[in-house]
Amino acid sequence: MSTWIAAIAASAIAYAFKLAGFAIPSRWLERPFLVVVILAAASAAGLRALSWH
């Protein structure tokens, strides 16, 4: 994979994570641990793949 594509793709995904927080309805904050659980599960899956690269 081209380093250019890798850098831009990683930047786009990181930005999407940041922007997602501003798109989530504020009422979700009433159940903060649900949000954390969802993010932790998604991250765990990705990080597991990361450790196997």
Place this chain on the structure above:
Amino acid sequence: MTGRIRPAHGTSPAQHAAVRQALSVVTASSLYGVSFGALSVASGLSVLHTCLLSLLLFSAGSQFALIGILGGGGTAVATAPLLGARNSLYGLQLGLLLGARGWRRLVIAHLTLDESTAIAVSQPGEGARRVGFWVTGIGLLLAWNLATFAGVLGGNAMGDPKQYGLDAAASAAFIALLWPHLRARQPVAVAIIAAVITAMLVQAFPQGLPVLVAALGGALVTWFWPTATRQRSPKSSRP
């Protein structure tokens, strides 16, 4: 005339304090950018690629992970940004605190980091939160990229960046920010639980996951804390 005495230039003491804190954190955290620049070039990335990552990815943990993958010939680059999944949690909080609307959300999102969030949420008023966030975010964007470039240029002369302990500067800055808030039992309990969880997981799990699990532990403590308090001290309840 009994009006309040306003500080010069329409800024409050709280805003001045926010600026001072922001600049301190920017100084401490940006030093680590030198390490990134040096390690990135040592991993085989070009100067342009290295600087592009600091400008666009702009997330230290993800940047270090990515150069590790690319330097090792790996292809799972999409997983590196997952280290920054906690930034989604920060966006939840900052969206409320800063009243982010419209196109400003696009800019605020890019500047959403550990440092800018920590400074913003630790300020006492709305004005100080805004000032703290913007000074930290913009300041770190500039300083991090300059430090990266300095690391690229001086990487070979520096040797191993870890020997300077630059990574400890950012941690020290975060502890300094956290310390004034540890005055009640609940935040102390959350801090202890989060620290214990992180310490237990940090050696066994990939970078990025311990902090999310610690956040889950902190959220659970916060969630159950009021109930536990009521059960323990029923006399304190008011009619």
